[in-house]
Amino acid sequence: MLLRRILFGGVALVLLTYLLFRPPPPGGDDQQLVQEQFAAMGTWFTVSIWLDAPEERAAAQEAVRDVERALHAYTRRWQPEGEGALGTLNAQLAEGAVIDVPEDMQPLFAQAAQWRARSGGAFDARVGSLVELWGFHLEEAFRDTPPPEAAVRRVRERLAKAPAYDGPRYGPAPGVIWNFGAIAKGDAVTQASDRLETAGFGNHIVNAGGDLVVRGSRSDRAWRIAVRHPRPSATQQLLAAIEVEDEAVFTSGDYERWFTHEETRYHHILNPDSGQPARGLQSVTVVTDSGIDADAASTALFVAGDAWRQMARQLDMDTVVVVYDDGTLGMTEAARARFNRIADAELRPAP
Template sequence: MDTSISLRAVGAEAEQAVNESFSRINELDALASSQRPDSDVAKINAAAGKHYVQVDPAVYEMISFARDYSEKSSGEWDITVGVMTNLWQIGTDSQHVPSRAEIDQALQLVNYRDILLRPEDHSVMLAREGMAIDLGGVAKGYAVDEIRKIYEQHHIESGLINMGASSMYAIGKTSKGKAWNIGMKHPRSDTDGNYLGIVAIEDQNLSTSGDYERYFIQDGVRYHHIFDPRTGYPADSGVMSDSIVVDSSVPHGGMLSDILTTVVFVLGPEKGLELVRTMPGVECEITAADGSVYMTDGFKKQFSELNGDFRMAP
């Protein structure tokens, strides 16, 4: 999962729940990582334009959900940007700004409609050779959903699932009977305790995306890992970071919150808020590049201690 993971659980079967959860995370990482040559994702990418690949039901569910959401978001979200991830290599020793011609060529291979699904045997095919999918924006959220199921099986009524702070779920209240207070990452500071602010969550998913996670700066320009599928470049929407809260009543809340952080980042503050306000059980915070902070009304009720480096948008 390429992140530090922390699992907390309170209850008679807490140790079993945590141990089973870590085993499940390891299974999912082996299946969904594009960096492992034996993973289902790597096999799909290698067979692009050639043949279907039968995959684990978990991988099929991630891809199917992601494809459906690509349709709903009119392509603002598209897991076939894997070809861009491979081209730019952001976060590796080979990271660089590709030529315009390379980007234009790669863009021809970005199209969620070319993800072919065969539900009867959980098989997937990419229609054209050279295509690649990347489940980095959905796998952690799927893992959170899976851990929630394991916690429920072991009757855990208080706990925190933390997939590296970018994908979280809070079960019930803390041992002190309060909501879980989560420090939101300051997008321009790595100082411990220097947060953007605090959000209190209870029986809710919380996902965060930012241009600080994997990036490099060249000629004064920050190139980050959140790509705009329409341009082939890192999204330039005036957003530094954004956070999504999804209520426990919403199906697939982990995957949905992960996907929405990317969609909102690409859309920008105004369009991002407009989208989230149409979705029951979903709240949103967006930190703009100029230091303005936008929130839905529901998010404001859960938020406190805004850092002095930022200001609430009118």
């Protein structure tokens, strides 16, 4: 019967249309997307590459392996303690010696010195002794009580007297331990991105545990980046989203390494001036062209706390999103224009 045939035909057609257009099955990733993950620099790297052709997959994976090896070498070199290049320099400094910074390390030393000057000391790579005092340099368990006041004061006093870096020769500087934790990731991720670019993969994201450098685009659209909420809940995990092209997105937050003591959160972003964890903000996200700048600036802005707007002007950072201690949101004008807000946190207006 014609009617029955049409009835079945209609149902079959609905089914067919659905099957045709349904979302890709679990795990069915895009042919042109390569995603590789590995641990390096004490964090988890995710490298996403958009291929011009699916056949380049193997080559891209090999390029990522290259990046991984380079990152391991980078980590060894810039580890504040141990046998690496920086570890050796720090050991020499601890003995009261004058150090000669090797040529290949001078650029980052110079960058760090420059950022310290620009930020008025909010960013300071000489704070290794403070970091060690608080125990945040340890990979695993760190302390669960803040260090004694007197010890913090002693480190601060020595830091105040320590010389600034202004050339390949540095020291003697008792009590100074160079720690590039707040800028080396930016440098390393940028180098990783450059390496991929050189290998012929100009469309990629290098994501180092939430700090990322983005190049090019994902075929016909820009790469989409979401910023995680510093206090994620079941319903609000993401703060805001942005499309980026050839930019770096770096976040400093109090949720990465921390402990609680007597209901106060002590986190790893230390204010070089007070010797205490910086107060006022839960997180700072900076979007700018260079990974190094984004990394250093996010730390400086976090340390600035409530005064972050002034610091952002001082550092020429125009795309900044912060979450205040009370959970409200702060955004620069450029950030408001570019970010799509996801969480329904209240936006605190600029004063």
